[in-house]
Amino acid sequence: MSVLGAAHGSSGQTRSSEAYVVVAYGDRLGYHYSAIFAALLISAYKGDGAPVVIYTDRPELFRNYPFEIVPISPQQIGDWSLEGRYWFRIKNRVMYDVLGRGFECVLYIDSDIAFTGDPRVDMARVTPGRAVMFRSEGPANRSPKSSYHSLAGLPKDLFAEDGLVLSPSAPLWSSAIMGLHRDMRESVECADRIIRGLLGKIDTHTLEQFALGVALEREHEVVPSSGKFSIFSTTRTKAFARRRMFEFFQRNHAAPFEVQMAEAKRLRLRQPLGRMVVGRLLELKPGPDPDFGRLA
Numbered sequence: 524m525s526v527l528g529a530a531h532g533s534s535g536q537t538r539s540s541e542a543y544v545v546v547a548y549g550d551r552l553g554y555h556y557s558a559i560f561a562a563l564l565i566s567a568y569k570g571d572g573a574p575v576v577i578y579t580d581r582p583e584l585f586r587n588y589p590f591e592i593v594p595i596s597p598q599q600i601g602d603w604s605l606e607g608r609y610w611f612r613i614k615n616r617v618m619y620d621v622l623g624r625g626f627e628c629v630l631y632i633d634s635d636i637a638f639t640g641d642p643r644v645d646m647a648r649v650t651p652g653r654a655v656m657f658r659s660e661g662p663a664n665r666s667p668k669s670s671y672h673s674l675a676g677l678p679k680d681l682f683a684e685d686g687l688v689l690s691p692s693a694p695l696w697s698s699a700i701m702g703l704h705r706d707m708r709e710s711v712e713c714a715d716r717i718i719r720g721l722l723g724k725i726d727t728h729t730l731e732q733f734a735l736g737v738a739l740e741r742e743h744e745v746v747p748s749s750g751k752f753s754i755f756s757t758t759r760t761k762a763f764a765r766r767r768m769f770e771f772f773q774r775n776h777a778a779p780f781e782v783q784m785a786e787a788k789r790l791r792l793r794q795p796l797g798r799m800v801v802g803r804l805l806e807l808k809p810g811p812d813p814d815f816g817r818l819a
């Protein structure tokens with residue numbers, strides 16, 4: 524895959540040893556504009572020359588921003604998602620790809636993460652022997668209904684070539700943030716073998732993060748993120764944040780990059796507590812995404 528250079532960058536600059544990575548793909552443009560907003564906040568807070576690398580199927584949406592763009596073709600999306608059988612595998616394949624592009628350390632951020640402080644806090648903790656993940660969610664089988672209980676019934680030699688016997692009580696690390704060193708690229712590939720080996724045997728959407736945590740902990744320490752950010756992962760918080768982002772881009776899409784960064788830092792994405800409580804008590808539906816196509 525090729526890289527489209529930063530719109531405002533200089534080809535003569537020395538390439539950074541670090542990079543921040545965001546992924547945006549699919550039919551719902553809310554994910555793409557959330558990625559732009561996440562990248563604006565990363566750029567506003569990081570205060571260094573490390574690039575923000577965007578993997579996307581809609582590179583034209585990012586053309587006016589100084590990000591490095593890696594276009595993803597429909598064929599690539601199909602391959603990376605195993606023809607739609609497991610969409611979260613795309614995160615694994617993005618990390619494997621970007622760690623092969625010459626960067627020493629890479630910090631991946633989900634598009635529903637909004638930094639409120641310097642992301643270099645996490646980047647600085649990444650070493651050849653230490654990875655950063657968003658947080659530990661405890662043992663994979665912590666819930667009596669967890670699909671990971673089924674690991675106990677699988678053949679013990681399923682991943683013998685990797686020297687692994689998977690335990691249902693292995694830690695489940697969330698991958699909303701991933702700070703990895705280039706020496707961990709083989710661990711990412713090992714995680715992919717685990718994903719493909721367990722797909723269809725373990726019924727869970729968290730295979731990607733479970734596999735990466737297991738693969739990393741073979742040879743590396745894994746620590747939780749120390750970054751300052753808000754995360755919009757529930758239906759209600761995401762719906763409110765998307766509406767606010769839509770209004771933000773209506774006002775600012777033509778503004779200079781520096782203005783957009785400053786305005787992004789000022790935007791409040793959290794719904795007031797009172798309204799949130801009332802919405803839950805009355806079981807009000809969050810509503811659909813705004814029509815981001817009007818911005819494109």
